[in-house]
Amino acid sequence: MAESGSPTRAPARQEIRLSGSGGQGIILAATLLADAAVASGREVIATQSYGPEARGGASKAEVIVADDEIDFPEVTAPTITVCLSQEAFDAYAAQTERGGLVVYDERLVQATPLAQRRLVGLPFTHMAETELGKAIAANIVMLGAVQQLTGVVGAAALADAVRRRLPAKIVELNLRALKLGHAVASGPTGPRAPA
Amino acid sequence: MPQPRRLVEGNEAVAEGAIAAGARFFAGYPITPSTEIAEVLSRRLPQVGGHFVQMEDEIASIGAVIGASLAGAKALTATSGPGFSLMQESIGYASMAQVPCVIVDVMRGGPSTGLPTEPSQGDVMQARWGTHGEHSIIALVPSSVAECFSLTVEAFNLSEAYRTPVILLSDATIGHMREAVALPTRDELRVAERGEPDVEPDDYDDVMSTVDNIMPRPALGSRYAVHVTGLVYDRSRGGVPSTGTPSVAEGLGLYLREKIYHHRDAIARVEELEMEDAEVAIFAYGSVARSARAAMKWARRQGVKVGLVRPITLWPFPMAAVDHMAEQVRTIIVPEMNLKQMSWEVQAAVGGRAKVVDHGRIDGKLIRPEEIQNLIRREFYYHHFEETA
Known part of the structure; x- marks a missing residue:
């Protein structure tokens, strides 16, 4: 599949922050994204931050893809932010770099406009539930959408990461989730803030 | 040829390093942020003819590890601060009885349950003096996923060579971080086998x-x-x-x-970066050394002469490197995720030959490069900095 989202050379350093609640698969999504980025031959680092709760509580995972050695492993200037909860949107959306992209679950987040960032709300959890019968696959639907919107990793590399990382019996479901994400992100997008 | 480049978590690299070093016994009790080491070894050890035991607690875990080592196996356990405290009595036993073994402590915020999912470097003195009585210890501090692997191998080699417990001091950031690495294969490694005494x-x-x-x-x-x-x-x-x-x-x-x-x-290993002409040095270890490296690069871009001294071996204290640093620079900045634990040690070694500036953080957050950059600016107050920190 073509890298539809990257018409020019990738910037020297890209920082992606995924945020939501414990149990939504935020860390797994970041791991898959980072895994896919390894295929590009660039430097990759993924970190995670979560509370002591098994479910609920804030969860955040970050991926940095760079041409050079990555020193400080955490995101300082995210160009892509994903928010799967209101708390996450309120905490992190505004930290996105100007010109950056904020992707959120439109059924879980009441988005407020942000100057100079592109906001895209999509119904990840709703679609995972209705189209796949598994709300828990919302994180992978989101990944498919982020891939489609940004081209930060290749679509084939992302599918390979799903095949490599996930247990065999759920690979097929998650590949469908990726495709669903691609499809939903290709359609009409959410509200755009004034540039 | 190394293995193909792939995404590996720090804790997973420790587990793979242990296997590569020839460890065939693990006993432990799960605790965040170390649990992945046990998880991976529970799967990997049986594949290589080794044994994995989940014990009832950390006291029993270190006991089982010492027993396995006395029976001839290379053995390890992995834990975090609270479990490390429970193991201290038996670490003293291993030290006294000269039993080679490796204890991995993935540091988190403490004391007690503290900040179970957040990084800290609060155990560096526990690693040195946690057990009772006069003893010596070796402790290694990885600052990357690749080092989680290589220093685990090194920990086993040192424990065999010096017949002593060796501590691998990781932390929640390093343990849970994933990096693209090409892990070495077994034939690329130097692995010390135990052997027999050279007498009848x-x-x-x-x-x-x-x-x-x-x-x-x-x-x-x-x-x-x-x-x-x-x-x-x-x-x-x-x-x-x-x-x-x-x-x-x-x-x-x-x-x-x-x-x-x-x-x-021979034991103490230190990485020195940009130290040839440095006027100010940063002394930083583990995850914080990554922030220090970013700050050092920033300083060099700004035209001020800052170098980095990164102890890979924390114990025994790398006296020769610190001695050299004290002779050369006017200021040594010591950022760490505790309140002055190593800074005091540096200060004692420097003995007034250079100014030692400490910077501690105990809120469970990794020290950021800007914090160190602000300290550098103060040391070069007469310099015009183009960028803000």
């Missing part, structure tokens, strides 16, 4: 173990008669307890210290 059993006598010839610990059940005790023992009489002769107690105590300190320069 009839002549076997621990007195032959000098600081220059530390004989391997013979396994229980081997052809050597072995006495293992936590009491003070007589190294000239096969290691039988001897508590009535002060000179024996002193001799053993000094030997246990000197077998590490005498080899300090």
Whole structure:
């Protein structure tokens, strides 16, 4: 599949922050994204931050893809932010770099406009539930959408990461989730803030 | 040829490093942020003919590890601060009885349950002095996923060479971080095997173990008669307890210290970056060394001469490198995720030859490069900085 989202050379350093609640698969999504980025031959680092709760509580995972050695492993200037909860949107959306992209679950987040960032709300959890019968696959639907919107990793590399990382019996479901994400992100997008 | 480049988590790299080093026994009790080490080894050890035991607690875990090592296996456990505290008594036993073993402490915010999912460097002094009594210890501090692997191998090699427990001090950031790495294959590694004492059993006598010839610990059940005790023992009489002769107690105590300190320069590893012309040095270890490296690069872009001294071996303290640094620079900045634990040590070693600036953080957040950059700016107050920190 073509890298539809990257018409020019990738910037020297890209920082992606995924945020939501414990149990939504935020860390797994970041791991898959980072895994896919390894295929590009660039430097990759993924970190995670979560509370002591098994479910609920804030969860955040970050991926940095760079041409050079990555020193400080955490995101300082995210160009892509994903928010799967209101708390996450309120905490992190505004930290996105100007010109950056904020992707959120439109059924879980009441988005407020942000100057100079592109906001895209999509119904990840709703679609995972209705189209796949598994709300828990919302994180992978989101990944498919982020891939489609940004081209930060290749679509084939992302599918390979799903095949490599996930247990065999759920690979097929998650590949469908990726495709669903691609499809939903290709359609009409959410509200755009004034540039 | 190394293995293909892939995404590996720090804790997973520790587990793979242990397998590559020849470890065939793990006993532990799960605790965040170390649990992935146990998880991976529970799957991997049986694949290579090894044994994995989930014990009832950390006290039993270190006991089982010492037992396995005495029986001849390379053995490890992995834990975090609270579990590390529970293990301290038996770490002293392993030190006294000279039992090679590796203890991985993935540091988190403490004391007690503290900040179970957040990084800290609060255990660096626990690693050195956590157990009771006069003893020596080796502790290594990885600052990348690749080092989680290589230093685990190194920890086993040192534990065998010096017949001592070795601590691998990771932290929640390093343990849970994933990086693209090409792990080495077994034939690219130097792995120290335990071997047997270089004397016949009839002549076997621990007195032959000098600081220059530390004989391997013979396994229980081997052809050597072995006495293992936590009491003070007589190294000239096969290691039988001897508590009535002060000179024996002193001799053993000094030997246990000197077998590490005498080899300090061989054991202590330090990475030095941009130190050739540095006027100010940052002394940083583990995850914080990554922030320090970013700050050092920033400083160089700004035209000020800052270097980085990164201890890979925290204990024994890398005295030679610090001594050299103290002679060269006017200021040493010591950022760490505790309140001055290593900074005091640096200050003592520097002995007033340079100014030591400490910077501590105990809120569970990794020290950021800007924090160190602000300290650098103060040391070059007369310089015009183009960028803000």
